[in-house]
Amino acid sequence: MKIICHREAFLSACQLTASAVPSKDVKAVLRNIKAHADEMSCSLFATDLELGLRLQVGGVEVIKPGKALLPAQKIISILRETREDQLHLDASPKGVVVKGKKVEFFLPYEDPEQFPDVPEFGEEAWHEIRAGDLRELIRRTVFSCATESARYTMTGVLFELDREDARMIATDGRRLALAQCGAKSLGEHTTGTNPPVVPAKTLGVLDRNLIDDEEVVRIRVGVNEIFFRTDCSVLYSRLIEGRYPDYRAILPKSASIKVIVSAGGLLAGVRQASIMSDDETKRLNFHLEKGQITFEAETALGGKSKVEMAIDYDGDEISTSFNPQFLIDMLKAMPGEMEIQMELSTSGKPVLFRSGSSYSYLVMPMS
């Protein structure tokens, strides 16, 4: 393989691809990025066997088609540290020579055939979602995933694909986020009664990979795998197996109190008040009364905060308390001007934050 690449474009492609390189030493060969050049284009592929990402790189002139393994850490450092516009990559069974006008690097040879195969997207049926919408789904849910591996299925995001819409659901048992957007099903592609649970890491990589909001992402769900395909990339991931909790049963059917607040205002109030909550207590009291909402927090040593916010409310007084971080996580993912409807019934019951019909966020209070 022999190519001439535009250094910066090749660098950003390598950096994106490297998000699939395993951080732990599972299998030495996986610490490489596999480059594959044919007459038309050049693509990069990396995988940790759980997820794999293939990117097409622009700005590459292929002189001689072929394959090569590039050690991820080294090639990224070379591309980052050298100052030249173009670099020549020349791969032979001896190794890979990276050459600029004033620099030359030699990377020892590793056999490209040892690298796992690239799974193919397949072309029968899929869903199409606008990249901007998909990214919004991810950003509004993925923070709710469980981090402990004790409840393994909850470390992923449930991804439901219907005829006309797509939903992502994430929960760690303390709060639950549900986001929805429009989607187009082609060839009768739906997830049916057994929707996939996608690892949070996969969605993080996907998020970083979606640059153009208007681009259309194709999604195909296989037996134990999911593919996301954009114009110049394919992301492949294995799914998390196991039964996901029935989120529909958890979402409250009705609420006696409904208040509308702006996301930005609520975030500011919560952030200010939670200055005086600490790691051991992590607790923010909400007090709702006519015309205003009051946030109060207290540290274990007796420090206190009180923040008031005017709202349009005319109902009974009610108090409840939350872990402020749960609210901050959600509000950060919302545009500040967005209106959010808070729905609650009694103080011990979960509180629902809703934005139209496309987003619901359920938080369990503290007692």
Added chain:
Amino acid sequence: MSEVLSGECVIERVPRRPIHRLDALTIAQIAAGEVVERPGSVVRELVENAVDAGAKRIEVDFEQGGIELIRIVDDGHGITREEIALALTSHATSKLSKSEDLDQIQTLGFRGEALASIGSVSRTLLQTRTADQTVGAQASCDGGVLGPITPWTGPQGTRIEVRNLFHNTPARRKFLKAQSAETTFLIETVQRLMLALSRLGAMAPHLVVRNQGKVALECPSGAMLRERAEILWGVEVASDLLELEAKGPGIKLTGVIGNNRLDRATSKFQHFLVNGRWIRDKSLNHALMEGFRGLIMVGRFPVGILILEVEPGLVDVNVHPAKAEVRFRDSQVVHHLVFKAVRERLRRENIHPTLTMTTSLAGTKSLPMGLGAAAFSPLLFTQQNQWQDLGSFGPPDEHPLALKPPVRPAPGLDFPKEFPRGLGPPSLHEIASNLSPKIEPLAAWENGLPTESRVSEPHGVSNPNPTPNQPNPKNLFPANHALGRFVQVFDSYLIVEIEKGVMVIDQHALHERILFDQIRKRLELGALPMQKLLIPEVVEFQSGQAQAILDQKTAWEKLGFEIESFGGGAIALGGFPVVLAHRSPSAVFQNLAEKLLQNDLLPTREEMLHSLLAMIACHSAVRANERLTPLQMEALVEQRQLALDPNHCPHGRPTALLLSRQDLEKQFGRI
């Protein structure tokens, strides 16, 4: 299967046998099985009888583990000729007359079955005379058959000889352990009785036990508990015991406990006596352990003798045939009393581990120990923020000075036994030729040392503590102590000069303790806020266990755990204490619940917090092998004085070892 059976052997149906009343001997032998298990239990029953008879002197002789012979001679009230036959018959006693008396039992024996039981499984000779009779009586009982009663002219009291134990119940005899094991058990039994006798104070009988004629144990009549402990464990142990006393409603607690250095690998060194009777009680073991929590290592057991006097109405002693267990009306109260008393006593003691140094070089007894101390590090930090190189100490060959951790090497306390490369010990010749250059930097280090006069008035003028005589952990450091004289060695230990001597601090252990105290202080006041779960977490137990956990539902709620039955052995966890942060609630809950099932007691709030906080503190403390800046060292040592128990980390390892100034001067031959 049935074919095989029918082919190989013929099973006959057992013919019907009529139900009939057992004869007295069989009844006695069955009953004996409950009371008289081993020779040791014979001794216990008979010595208790002697005590109940007001004896001033009790002599126990036994041979071959007590199987061949047990002889108990006392000078108590004795038995009249008329009562002898009755005494050897089952359920005859002078200590109890009607069932209501069972609630008010004050004597050791009461069931009235001991003597008859023993008589039915051995060759027993009973000789006795009361004070007002001139001629006593004797009778033998061979395997339950009472011989003729004949006159006997011995001294006042009772003399019982039990020979050939279990000679007529071969099955039982076969199940006796080796003679040595029976001897051990018998002596253990007598030791327990000896401890129990301390409650009688000056009235306690003189107790002598002889094995094959040799004295195995002797305890004078008026011995106090500490003396009895000394007989049991030896002088050295006894001198480290702490006396303790506490009172609760209807309960009085006295006893001795070991300090934290007296820990043992088993709980066999824990004795509990309730109303003069040695008993086994898991909850008391637990209370004692809890009292020592954080002071001794996990997996080690404290030493102690705890004597409870409980109003007879508050304790049921009639729950175990061998009287080895009792049931308290309210065991939580007893548990709490013991726990608090132990805790308080230890706190008062300000337990402080000491650093011991020994010389292992034969024939060089007067080798200067100070060099060992100097060899800790080539670097000494001085007040001028300069690191001075002490230079290399020669080749790293065998070192004559060995640093020994105190008493028992704690697993977590791996004080280096070898010096790092380049810091090898000097040969004697080198010591001689290098002595002065090495002392010099030390002297520089000591620039700010208290002068002799300052030492003679240990608490300087500016000392805030007005009562310098009281031991106070917070005043270990002189108030005018110029901070900055620290040495960090191996990037893990700090060496600090304090009023009493030189302290070696384990930086990780100390920081752990400080963080632990800080977090605990913040939590102590408030409730434990609970984060509820949208989706309950299910934790599986065995079904009986789950019920036991659910029975304590409200107690769990106070700890911040909301639990519900989930059917079968499953428990649904609906909420958990916020302090767990990212730790898995179900895993922590399961851990705590299993502790509960082990001890039959709900972990107390304190206990639960302790283990959680220890976990949190351990993870956020500075590690060993971490170079600290002078300011960090200063802050760490300064905060040490604020800790509640600065001398132990939450896991019970020492945070600091002390080499006292006196020891140092002794070793240098100055005093």
